[in-house]
Amino acid sequence: MRKLLALPALLALALGAGACAPSTDQPTDSADTKTGTLRVWLFDEANRAAKEAVVNEAIAEFTAAHSGVKVDVSYLATDTRAEKYKGALNDPASAPDVTEVGNTDLAGFVASNGMADVTEQNRSWSEGADLPADLVQTVTVGDKAYGVPWWIGVRALYYRTDVFTSLGLTPPTSYAELVSTARKIRAERKDMLGIAVGGLYTFGALPFVWDAGGDIATGSGGKYTAAIDSPAAKTGIKAYTDLFSADICPPQQCVDLTGGGTVEAFAAGRAGMGILGNFNRSAVEAGAVKGKYGVVPLPGTRPGSIAPAFAGGSSLGVFRSTTHRSLAVEFMHLLAGRKYTLKLYDAMGFVPAMKSGRTEVIAKEPFLKPFVDTMDAGTKFVPVDKAWTTIDAEKILPNMLQKVITGKATVDAAAAEANTQISTALGK
Amino acid sequence: MSSSVTLRRQRLTPLWLLLPALAVLVPMFAYPLYQLGLLSTFEYGQPQVSGGEPARFVGTGNFRTLFGDPAFWSVLNQTVVFAAGCVLVTLALGAALAVLMTRIGRVARTVLSFAALTAWAAPAMTGSVVWAFLFDSNLGLVNEVLGLDGYNWLYDRSVAFALVGAVVVWHSFPFVMITLYAGIQAVPGSVLEAAALDGASTFTTFRRVTAPMLRPLITIVVIQSIIWDFKVFTQIYVMTRGGGIAGQNMVLNVYAYQKAFASAQYGLGSAIGIVMTVILLVVTLFYLRALRRTGEEL
Structure with missing residues (x-):
């Protein structure tokens, strides 16, 4: 009895559903009306x-x-x-x-x-x-x-002119100087982050990777190959994640900051430096540091060089x-x-x-x-590929950074894992 | 001859009576479930939805991708542990407070049920945002009061899970409490009186009389809690911002959302949905069977 009833019901279902199976329509090309x-x-x-x-x-x-x-x-x-x-x-x-x-x-x-x-x-x-x-x-x-x-x-390095003046600092012109300047600020101003960086701030991290000669993926002409585990990229990842230390930007506070979070921290006067965009100026002007900041290009490793910014x-x-x-x-x-x-x-x-x-x-x-x-x-720029949507949505790069920052994985292991995930995304 | 027709009619009757229910259930549940199953066998993302690329039949491909992904297993594992923890605490707290409600005065009872109902009525979203704000590292009231300036409650995986678990329990214990309280109140006084006359102690009365009579209710709240807590989404998504630091607080539902909607892999997301449905069905079936064995009907 049960079967007798179930069968037509299933059939009806299958027929009805057939009409709504995943669409494979191809849109036609556009017309050209002039009014x-x-x-x-x-x-x-x-x-x-x-x-x-x-x-x-x-x-x-x-x-x-x-x-x-x-x-x-x-x-x-x-x-x-x-x-x-x-x-x-x-x-x-x-x-x-x-x-x-x-x-x-x-x-x-x-x-x-x-x-x-x-x-x-x-x-x-x-x-x-x-x-x-x-x-x-x-x-x-x-x-x-x-x-x-x-x-x-593009993003560049915002810094607090008042803090720099009173501590006798000059804007850093190399990565090494960036680190030492950040340490000095945090040592002298206990309630301040040396530089506000964030574990979720992909576009803050990428300049370090690019400066080291690495990239998320290499290639052109529509074909990309994941490259985040190249030695150069790993040098860059290390350079960025090294900034998450108790004497610069403590992991507890900085690991889950987004780019917006670092803007907030800098604008509220909680950081000596920050990697902010020209489009963040109004937010900074609206904060406690209005009129007390300057901007220089984010320095690269080689003294006097500029780390490539995300376009x-x-x-x-x-x-x-x-x-x-x-x-x-x-x-x-x-x-x-x-x-x-x-x-x-x-x-x-x-x-x-x-x-x-x-x-x-x-x-x-x-x-x-x-x-x-x-x-x-x-x-x-990031890979011009539909895979970027996946790479971004699955937080592949922030997860990699956060694993290194929290000490859950070494740079090698985290980069290898991210590389596999990016390869998968690119292969889809 | 005629008697066999009558018999047949009688056996058919319940099935026809089920039709109205089926008329609702089939379009509301069976059809979407069928679509979910269908989608899970396709490579189906945004390009396919909008017709940029044809949808490709991949058979069990999505399931193989899923089962071959170590992240899926660790997410599944921590979802089970997290849900089990939440269910146990919710039931223990709900039951304890239900018993407490039968022992306290009218005013205290009103206050308690009012507080519980408020937590129950709070939308998961609102509750999560408020709790997240209370536990914020820099601006949170809790850190301010405890003097833990800058302590990040989400930094450690277990601490983060405990915090989110507390919010899940806070949202769901009122249901258990109110249901069990109503059940306890519904136990006839005469039965309890008879037990007392027979010389049963309070504990024995509870174990031999009240608890068995509450059994169907307990079944319902247990299954409900398992299903709710296994499917938890909002609290994790909001409080740990989509799965925690480096995805350490990811649970299955958030994982499915991330795959299906955030990165528009609807086929893979559907496969995760199917896996969740199967797991929950199995849990429910086991429980119902265990219940039947002990001679209880739902």
Whole structure:
């Protein structure tokens, strides 16, 4: 009896479910309508009004040149951004035409078939020659460009001028000096961290790895090989994790700090130094150390050298599902061009990605000099591969750092484990 | 002939009566479970969801990846130990307080149940955030009062588990306490009186009379606690920020979340979900069987 009932039920289930089995649809390529509404997604910011003013100006210029075109901008809140993007990738109808995208996210979107290849359009763009090669790498997957870099953020060494003056210290110019300076600060000011570093602060650790000549993975042209267990990378890991000691930044306090946590510690006056970005300036200005800090490039091992910084920032891209392909590319180029990136700098302090724009803003703002020096010394980036999403989400690098910091694993063992995990992620 | 048809009808009747329940259970549970099983045999991530790459059938591939990952076994192991600890403490505390409630005055009882109900009513998220703030290394009230400035409660694995375990117990003991208290109150006075007349001591009365009568209730709270604590997510995720320092406080549900949603490996995440479901089913079945053997019906 039971069987008689169960069988049709199961059959019905199987039939119903068949229709909803994992989809394997391939989205078709975009159409190219010349009128209508262009949908644009940009990131929301704490002081959005300033950003919005610049964007509205660009829209006015754009719509004046194209009759019958409207531009509709949505500002995505930080914490729901990932969901919005998932929705856009899954359903072309809810996708925008042009979007801002965090530069580490781009490769994942490309793997999801979400972004349009704009290699040709970038080449024929009148300002194309002004694009900096290192940043173009951040939007390049394989040998195709899927967007343009918009603005850039890099980290450098913030230090407390008042503490340095009263202790007779000068800003460090090498890793060895960084260590000795940090020790001196903590020895003299017991309630202060010599330098605020964090076990969850990947982008604080990577410059040390890069400076030592190591990398997360090596390769190009879309094929990466994990390399975090190379001798050079391990030297860098050791250099960073050595900063987590009782006389610099005690493991108990620093092992679970994020980048944001180190910003907080420095801004609150709890640290003598910190590895912060140009984009963190307003947070520091709002803290207890307002007017009592200076910035120099983060020094490398060789005296006088600069440790390569992570090329943070954001890019602009065109969704593959757009129905206004030419218009979308044109609007993206307008926003990313020299004129509006300079205006965006004036409004938000985001450093333009374009070479000429960078040169111009540094002439205006002495605060930026250490950051621009850092950029000029050459920046580095994480693997431009969808695997980065996995590497990031599974906290492979922070776990490695934290294992070393807490003494649960040696540098060799932790790096070997991370290397295996990164290999697995890259192999997917 | 006709008698056999009647017999058949009678045997069918309960099955037809189950239909309304099935109509709810099948779409709500069986279908998602079927989908979970289906997904677990595919390589299915964000690129597949959005059609960038075709979904690839991998058979038992996800399970082989999972069982071949030493991290999975250590996470499973510590999930079992952590859940067992939480269940034991929750039951002990809940039962002790339930008994206490039958012994104290009306005012004290009201205060106790009010306090317990507040903990019960607090959403897991809110409770975890508040506790995490109390135990914060730099700004926490606990470190301030104890004079442990800068002590990091999450630094040591066991200390971190103990702290999170305390919050889990705090959230779940009220259910045990209230249920058992209600059960104890429902034991007929006449039975207890009879036991007393027969000269049974308080302890004997509890062991031979009250406890057996509470058995079905105890079964329910034990199974509930096992399932809740095995599936704990919020407290670990919030308090240890997604699994603790270097993932030392990872439990199965957080692990599944990390695999399935954070890194968008839905196929692998589904495989973890299937494994959890199987484990919990086995636990439940064993318990029900043990219960039947002793002649009790749920």
